[in-house]
Amino acid sequence: MFKKRHVLSMRDFSREEIDSVLDLASDLEPYAHGKKSNMLSGKILALLFFEPSTRTRMSFETAMKRLGGGVINLGPAEGSSISKGESLADTVRVIGGYADALVIRHPKEGSARLASEFSPVPVLNAGDGAGHHPTQTLLDLYTINKESHLEDLSIALVGDLKYGRTVHSLAYALSLYGADITLVSPPTLRMPDQIKSDLSSKNTKVRETCDLSEVIRNVDVLYMTRIQRERFPDPVEYKKVARSYRITPEYLEGVRDNLIIMHPLPRVDEISPSVDSTKHAMYFKQTFYGVTVRMALLKMLMGDESYEVAELTPKTG
Amino acid sequence: MTEVELRVKPIKNGTVIDHIAGGQALNVLKILGISGTTDATVSVVMNVESSKLGKKDIVKVEDRELKEEEVNRIALIAPDATINIIRDFLVIEKHLVDLPDLIIGVVRCQNPSCISNTEEPIESRMLVKTKNPVVLRCVYCEQPITDRIADYLI
Numbered sequence: 001m002f003k004k005r006h007v008l009s010m011r012d013f014s015r016e017e018i019d020s021v022l023d024l025a026s027d028l029e030p031y032a033h034g035k036k037s038n039m040l041s042g043k044i045l046a047l048l049f050f051e052p053s054t055r056t057r058m059s060f061e062t063a064m065k066r067l068g069g070g071v072i073n074l075g076p077a078e079g080s081s082i083s084k085g086e087s088l089a090d091t092v093r094v095i096g097g098y099a100d101a102l103v104i105r106h107p108k109e110g111s112a113r114l115a116s117e118f119s120p121v122p123v124l125n126a127g128d129g130a131g132h133h134p135t136q137t138l139l140d141l142y143t144i145n146k147e148s149h150l151e152d153l154s155i156a157l158v159g160d161l162k163y164g165r166t167v168h169s170l171a172y173a174l175s176l177y178g179a180d181i182t183l184v185s186p187p188t189l190r191m192p193d194q195i196k197s198d199l200s201s202k203n204t205k206v207r208e209t210c211d212l213s214e215v216i217r218n219v220d221v222l223y224m225t226r227i228q229r230e231r232f233p234d235p236v237e238y239k240k241v242a243r244s245y246r247i248t249p250e251y252l253e254g255v256r257d258n259l260i261i262m263h264p265l266p267r268v269d270e271i272s273p274s275v276d277s278t279k280h281a282m283y284f285k286q287t288f289y290g291v292t293v294r295m296a297l298l299k300m301l302m303g304d305e306s307y308e309v310a311e312l313t314p315k316t317g
Numbered sequence: 318m319t320e321v322e323l324r325v326k327p328i329k330n331g332t333v334i335d336h337i338a339g340g341q342a343l344n345v346l347k348i349l350g351i352s353g354t355t356d357a358t359v360s361v362v363m364n365v366e367s368s369k370l371g372k373k374d375i376v377k378v379e380d381r382e383l384k385e386e387e388v389n390r391i392a393l394i395a396p397d398a399t400i401n402i403i404r405d406f407l408v409i410e411k412h413l414v415d416l417p418d419l420i421i422g423v424v425r426c427q428n429p430s431c432i433s434n435t436e437e438p439i440e441s442r443m444l445v446k447t448k449n450p451v452v453l454r455c456v457y458c459e460q461p462i463t464d465r466i467a468d469y470l471i
Binding site (some may be wrong): 107108241 | 411438457458
């Protein structure tokens with residue numbers, strides 16, 4: 001059962017806790033489609049985005065409003081107390097007095113953990129620099145569970161595995177399910193050893209390759225990520241790499257019938273738009289599931305009847 | 318009396334920290350919060366021969382019995398150090414250092430993008446993942462710290 005006070009990092013989650021979020025999200029899916037709800041009526045969610053964000057911010061806002069709650073926004077940082085030099089700790093203490101939960105995105109790593117130490121209300125991490133983005137991981141897991149399967153899963157994580165924070169959290173969470181993970185990236189963008197060693201310590205099978213064609217026919221899920229141009233000093237090298245990880249309908253010949261393709265979006269060239277109409281494309285549905293999963297988290301943290309005894313000290317394992 | 322003991326005379330009361338890895342004595346003092354302006358009588362012996370460590374440092378702090386939680390932090394940079402509490406020239410207590418599970422306000426996070434390296438009103442907090450070799454993990458940004466710990470002492 002879910003007894004958390006905050007949602008900060010996937011490291012804080014046990015498999016059972018993840019399952020309880022996914023189960024509730026499944027129950028709430030009709031409400032994400034528009035079924036009327038007053039589950040969080042009278043509650044206020046504060047969105048503290050210190051960095052630009054479109055889909056995560058709007059997805060949280062939608063989730064809260066679908067459950068009948070209200071939303072307050074930080075607004076642009078210029079002209080606010082932050083530009084006057086107020087600490088994040090003070091901002092969180094003040095806004096925490098106005099709202100029933102806080103969603104925070106901040107450029108510094110660990111900022112959500114800090115916010116949780118000062119906030120009088122639950123904190124949800126919506127991305128802290130290159131650190132964590134647990135609600136993205138939970139919606140990825142929900143998508144896999146719903147459209148494929150988490151048990152005995154064979155998945156390929158493809159693209160920028162060095163800097164991409166979503167794949168780090170996702171790989172960690174999948175290791176709790178004993179997934180068979182293939183890491184596909186150019187040599188310069190391999191997953192850091194520290195993250196890999198965390199995975200292998202959980203008896204997860206992890207393989208590494210540079211060649212996507214080698215594995216694409218043997219996986220249930222293809223999780224694509226964007227390779228950023230600025231990671232390559234040589235534009236020719238970038239083009240070569242980007243081309244080798246581009247999914248087209250032709251490239252999908254011979255893949256498993258039930259293969260699903262996921263992407264945290266925004267995409268650039270790594271998935272051709274002509275793939276969108278294939279049965280394998282799951283990335284737009286994946287973003288929709290973000291609303292469902294965030295509804296589940298908001299209800300767990302703020303809903304009166306299911307609000308468990310607060311775990312005041314976050315577990316950091 | 319061995320040659321090592323002759324370098325600094327025995328103390329009457331206080332704490333002797335032995336088997337510090339060679340060259341780390343000044344960092345040990347830093348961890349203990351003993352700076353150049355201290356009133357305490359402190360003797361430091363550096364880089365003497367040691368059968369166990371090759372070269373070792375020794376620190377003697379007179380008239381002060383260091384508490385266990387103070388000295389345990391030394392294990393960050395000197396995991397083999399031994400602590401001797403001296404009363405009236407006799408060793409009345411001797412033990413090894415043992416790192417606590419959480420170290421607060423001693424080591425700065427090496428990640429420049431970590432919130433703990435800003436002006437926020439917090440102290441650095443490090444979880445101890447393994448003790449020998451020492452591997453720490455920042456509670457805030459969760460980045461591991463495996464080497465050059467001495468360079469990041471606060």
